[in-house]
Amino acid sequence: MLFNTIQFLIFFISVFSIITVVKYRKFQHLFLLAASLFFFYYSSNYLIVLLIYSTVLDFYLGQAIWNTENISRKKILLIISLAGNLGLLGFFKYADFAILQFNFLGNQLNLGTDIPFLNLALPIGISFYTFQTISYTVDIYRGKLEPCKTLREFALFVSFFPQLVAGPIVRASVFLPQLREKIANSAGNRLKLITIENSNLKLGVTLMAFGFLKKMFFADNIAPLVDNIFNNPVGMESLTIILGAVAFGIQIYGDFSGYSDIAIGAALILGFKLPLNFNKPYFATSPSDFWRRWHISLSSWLRDYLYIPLGGNKKSKGHTYFNLMTVMFLGGLWHGASWNFVIWGILHGAYLAIHKLILDRFPIFKNNSFLNSKIGKIISISITQYFVFLAWIPFRVHDFDQMIYSMHKFIFLDIQFSQFLDIVSANRFSVILIILFLLLHFISYRKTDIINKISKLELKYWMIILTTIILAILFFFDGNPEDFIYFKF
Amino acid sequence: MKKITLTIFLSFVIALTIFIYLQNIFDDTQFVREKEFFSRNFDETNSKILLLGSSHVGMLNAKNIESTINENHSKYIVFNLARAGDTPEKRIQQATELLKLNPSVVVYGIGYRDFSTDIVLNNENIFPEPDKTFVDILEKFDFLPDNPKFTTLNAIRSAFGIGIINSSSNLPDTPFFPYDSSYDTVTPINELEKQFISEKNQIKIQNLNLNHNVHSLKKLLDQFEDKNIKIIIFVTPHSLHYLNNLSDSDKQEFENIVNELKLNHNISLNNLLLNYSKSEIWVSTNHITHGDIGRIYDEDISKMILKEIEQ
DSSP states (O other), rough: TOOOHHHHHHHHHHHHHHHHHHOOOHHHHHHHHHHHHHHHHHHHHGHHHHHHHHHHHHHHHHHHHOOOOOOHHHHHHHHHHHHHHHHIIIIIIIHHHHHHHHHHHHHHOOOOOOOOOOOOOOOOTHHHHHHHHHHHHHHHHHHHHOOSOOHHHHHHHHHHHHHTTTTOOOOHHHHHGEEEETTTTTTEEEOOOOOHHHHHHHHHHHHHHHHHHHIIIIIIIHHHHHHHHHHOOTTHHHHHHHHHHHHHHHHHHHHHHHHHHHHHHHHHHHTTTOOOOSSOOOGGGGGGHHHHHHHHHHHHHHHIIITTTTTTTOOOOHHHHHEEEEEEEEHHHHHHHHHHHHHHHHHHHHHHHHHHHHHHOOGGTOOOOOHHHHHHHHHHHHHHHHHHHHHHHHHHHHHHHHHHHHHHHSSSSSHHHHHHHHHHHHHHHHHHHHHHHHHHHHHHHSSSHHHHHTSSOOOHHHHHHHHHHHHHHHHOOSSOOOOOOGGGG | HHHHHHHHHHHHHHHHHHHHHHHHOOOOOOHHHHHHHHTTTOOTTSEOOOESSSSHHTSSSSHHHHHHHHHTTTTTTEOOOTTOOOHHHGGGGGGGHHHTTOOOOEEEEEEEGGBOOOOTTTTTOOOOHHHHHHHHHHHHHSSSSSOOOHHHHHHHHTTTTTOOOSSSSTTOOOTSSSOOOGGGOOOOOOHHHHHHHHHHTTBBBOOTTTOOOHHHHHHHHHHHHHTTTTEEEEEEEEEEOHHHHHHHHHHHHHHHHHHHHHHOOOOOOOOOTEEEEEEOOOTTTTTTTGGGGGGGHHHHHHHHHHHHHHH
């Protein structure tokens, strides 16, 4: 079920109403679980079996890991959990990609390999819920988390509908305590009564409204310009390619952070706090700063469950650079079974490694007063974003020749104003939206916590803002709800 | 909480009221265009020939066909009433208006897409599908315009004196199919191949007994027959790239549908499916260019009509 459809609106209002009216703890929790499973089943049909498999597997393995004293047995159980989860993810997401590479390699070696494709449907949200369940068993293995008391609670953690299909990737340690009444800052034994609080309702609705605005008003209306440029970029001059890369950067940010805002807002209305997923990424001053601001729940997951276990920065410098590259390579592959995502990941890995290398070689850049000044920040942001937007090209352009052409034009400027003006003129509305978005992004950077402030406005002013947002969405909706880009991952 | 909920509700009501009110003022959608066309006063001294179908038919030039027919018969007026993405199921909703026009000949172009059902790639669901039921219910209560963005942008363009994109750019006597200058250009073969890849597996034709579009078309033909209107059905031309992309089962289902129409209706059936399949006259894998090179399509349709009216 897409968030940007009337179906979701009806679904959410129904869930909200029933939770508000029926104030029995057990019922509320069971109902929320049933509603979440229905939400998944609605668009995934029989693939719900995979979600149930992951849930059951990790619930029982989590308990077994916790109850076992023997270290090597604990390790074996963890390996079973990882194999069960990653095997499922690998099979459904990467089987055909692997077959393609195998056939290609076989043909290069004149072996005549021609393994038929499996043509499997990609289960929605599998990359997200797999990472959630992995973090659960790993945290139990590390002794950082107690296993969930009941299967119902664990199932709700895995399938909680706001974050089920595209995150944020929630850790069990963050979510599970929210299912229980708090007793002196720790989770008690009693199930939490879900009550709708005024402040949460207002903030949640404001977040959702801005999420919809980012997705349906900005991202969906900038998309035609991106398609216009990148569906066939060969022959385009540099400014057009740069415009395309910037437009795509804004489209994907509006699309994904919009989704995250809706998810966080919907959860908050129901009394659950999900972690922040974006924090003005286009004002990042370095590649590592970018990854502290972009898809935060994924980057922190990769840090805690991949980068640190690989040794992080505790070993040699060379090892650290290698770890950064490896993590970002896998992070790229996580996005999809395609080389363009791998290239995107490798580019970011290289950015992180080179940035680290520069800081290691030239410590003068650490806490440098010039770089901390206004002009220094502007320069840092500009350089960082140049590379971030360059990397968006392989993310968007799947055809290899077209990707190389676009990246070449992005780096080596070849400017023809007339062609650029033609594109701008044919896509005036999208260009205006890009400027407007950058302006709003800048305002939100300067004035922190703006959504919170809006949610605290008097009801009449709040209503004006809500109405304006709804009008902007309605008037510029083209009749076809567009998929969220991250639904494909 | 009541106050907040009420505020949210009011925001929706106010926004929807403003939206629907303004959209109705600026709307230039298909619905308005159709209403305007059917409420016209037509000159009844001329016999009307109606071309019906989807964008495949939309590529025909009504004026070219009309002038070819009227070289020998000066009393015919041809209207191309094709609509983008049209299907018999959608067209039958227009049946009353079409009959009121009292046409002497109806020419209906059918292609694979007219009988295709929406499919999700590789997603043959085993369990019941609540999404489909829900969408069907919602469609019955669909009171919102099809493309508000189009209307809004046109209103803005009009307010700033920038040329608007609407029915005024249609070809003569082709009221429902917007003309686009890109239709004049032939797409190179290598580009068609790319389209062929992107269109792969987009067609799935259901068995004729279960196919709603077949039932709708048959009903529509019955109504034309009852009014003694001459009916010409033609299978629209497709490029080789498109045809190569179809599965054998879909080709067979389509053939069954055509045979069913031939056996049970008083129609003249013409098959243009392969006529230009290898020619370089395609805008896309199933649309012939509006440009001069595409006039052969108009001429073949004209011949078809002439044959029927001269019988």
